[in-house]
Amino acid sequence: xxxxxxxxxxxxxxxxxxxxxxxxxxxxxxxxxxxxxxxxxxxxxxxxxxxxxxxxxxxxxxxxxxxxxxxxxxxxxxxxxxxxxxxxxxxxxxxxxxxxxxxxxxxxxxxxxxxxxxxxxxxxxxxxxxxxxxxxxxxxxxxxxxxxxxxxxxxxxxxxxxxxxxxxxxxxxxxxxxxxxxxxxxxxxxxxxxxxxxxxxxxxxxxxxxxxxxxxxxxxxxxxxxxxxxxxxxxxxxxxxx
Amino acid sequence: xxxxxxxxxxxxxxxxxxxxxxxxxxxxxxxxxxxxxxxxxxxxxxxxxxxxxxxxxxxxxxxxxxxxxxxxxxxxxxxxxxxxxxxxxxxxxxxxxxxxxxxxxxxxxxxxxxxxxxxxxxxxxxxxxxxxxxxxxxxxxxxxxxxxxxxxxxxxxxxxxxxxxxxxxxxxxxxxxxxxxxxxxxxxxxxxxxxxxxxxxxxxxxxxxxxxxxxxxxxxxxxxxxxxxxxxxxxxxxxxxx
Numbered sequence: 001x002x003x004x005x006x007x008x009x010x011x012x013x014x015x016x017x018x019x020x021x022x023x024x025x026x027x028x029x030x031x032x033x034x035x036x037x038x039x040x041x042x043x044x045x046x047x048x049x050x051x052x053x054x055x056x057x058x059x060x061x062x063x064x065x066x067x068x069x070x071x072x073x074x075x076x077x078x079x080x081x082x083x084x085x086x087x088x089x090x091x092x093x094x095x096x097x098x099x100x101x102x103x104x105x106x107x108x109x110x111x112x113x114x115x116x117x118x119x120x121x122x123x124x125x126x127x128x129x130x131x132x133x134x135x136x137x138x139x140x141x142x143x144x145x146x147x148x149x150x151x152x153x154x155x156x157x158x159x160x161x162x163x164x165x166x167x168x169x170x171x172x173x174x175x176x177x178x179x180x181x182x183x184x185x186x187x188x189x190x191x192x193x194x195x196x197x198x199x200x201x202x203x204x205x206x207x208x209x210x211x212x213x214x215x216x217x218x219x220x221x222x223x224x225x226x227x228x229x230x231x232x233x234x235x236x237x238x239x240x241x242x
Numbered sequence: 243x244x245x246x247x248x249x250x251x252x253x254x255x256x257x258x259x260x261x262x263x264x265x266x267x268x269x270x271x272x273x274x275x276x277x278x279x280x281x282x283x284x285x286x287x288x289x290x291x292x293x294x295x296x297x298x299x300x301x302x303x304x305x306x307x308x309x310x311x312x313x314x315x316x317x318x319x320x321x322x323x324x325x326x327x328x329x330x331x332x333x334x335x336x337x338x339x340x341x342x343x344x345x346x347x348x349x350x351x352x353x354x355x356x357x358x359x360x361x362x363x364x365x366x367x368x369x370x371x372x373x374x375x376x377x378x379x380x381x382x383x384x385x386x387x388x389x390x391x392x393x394x395x396x397x398x399x400x401x402x403x404x405x406x407x408x409x410x411x412x413x414x415x416x417x418x419x420x421x422x423x424x425x426x427x428x429x430x431x432x433x434x435x436x437x438x439x440x441x442x443x444x445x446x447x448x449x450x451x452x453x454x455x456x457x458x459x460x461x462x463x464x465x466x467x468x469x470x471x472x473x474x475x476x477x478x479x480x481x482x483x484x
Contacts, residue, residue: 018262018358018360019261019262020260020261020262020263021262021263021360055329055360057331057358058331059331060329060330060331061327061328061329061330061360062329063331082326082327084324085303085324085327085362086303087297087302087303087304087362088302088303089299089300089301089302089305116260116299118260118263118297118303118362120327120329120360
């Protein structure tokens with residue numbers, strides 16, 4: 001990014017967005033039994049962090065969060081939940097400003113975007129296979145990392161990932177997992193594997209099936225899927241609970 | 243409050259605090275079987291709302307919340323938990339500014355404190371009998387209201403109360419209820435009544451006792467309290483769980 005673009009971007013922030021407030025999105029993706037998180041590598045640096053955004057003056061917090069996730073993943077209507085606001089006095093993008101300055105960019109000393117910023121954290125869960133991820137203006141690279149194998153993150157972003165994961169798991173019964181992350185019809189083992197991926201542990205097959213049906217999260221289709229090599233397999237569809 | 247004080251307060255806000263960010267405290271008190279919430283009536287108006295505060299530039303969010311509750315209740319070290327940040331684009335103190343202006347105060351048109359404000363909500367649970375509540379600079383009156391019999395609140399403060407209550411109840415097992423709100427030694431019925439007050443519903447006696455002991459939240463003292471008119475009563479003390 002040329003220095004001119006940075007100056008222009010900062011001027012736009014000043015004009016359009018609430019100062020001293022940012023958002024961070026912890027976007028989890030579930031894919032083939034792995035739980036992944038979307039990370040970006042900042043412009044010209046070997047530093048990874050979470051996608052970030054700002055709140056436009058005419059925009060609800062929730063709208064700003066949805067916009068941020070949409071811009072990073074090109075997915076609409078994803079499951080998105082506010083989980084915590086981070087506001088330690090020593091948190092801020094000052095270090096990022098220093099790094100950019102060391103690369104010769106003209107980073108203004110007094111701009112709030114490089115000072116103390118309170119960040120509202122949102123957690124999202126998307127179908128990683130359907131997402132088309134793109135680096136934002138401040139990033140060189142944007143990609144999925146398996147949660148447990150991610151690089152060390154900048155600022156307090158590792159704490160954000162841990163807290164987002166805890167919030168996701170604590171609210172699991174409210175998550176439209178089967179609706180968002182599976183095709184319209186699926187088998188019980190496919191659904192169980194998805195829950196196990198998000199929870200990071202294995203579940204008892206019988207209890208799982210009973211719970212899904214007791215909570216009326218899924219409904220069994222009348223006709224089983226025939227098979228030549230095994231017993232017919234029942235299919236389910238997501239109905240989302242009572 | 244004379245107009246001069248308002249101008250001075252706004253200048254101090256500008257100098258000391260992060261702009262466009264406020265805090266609201268939903269302070270619940272449990273007392274004699276009633277769940278109460280602390281409300282204040284705004285300066286010169288018949289409008290009730292939640293205690294509010296701002297975040298000093300050198301202060302963590304958590305510190306600012308603790309300070310707000312301390313200033314309103316004169317209690318130290320209370321249970322305090324961030325539960326949600328409120329940021330609708332149309333939320334703001336503009337209406338409050340209009341009301342003050344109608345009373346002849348010189349409210350500056352462009353000050354952020356009467357514009358759009360994102361508010362971080364904290365929920366607290368205190369011993370209402372020990373609190374010494376005082377109106378802050380913008381309030382004429384500050385007192386406890388039974389939650390279900392409270393007046394209609396300004397802005398989005400009713401939504402804040404409802405969400406705070408839900409967060410409190412959802413996290414009940416983590417709450418140091420017996421430690422904060424009961425004397426050092428108490429009976430099981432006293433503890434049960436406290437939980438029922440916070441939950442707003444009655445609990446089964448046997449299940450309650452079993453759960454408290456299973457979670458190791460309380461410990462029975464060896465010597466029962468003798469009684470001349472009934473069986474001896476066992477006393478418990480809070481140990482806070484495993």
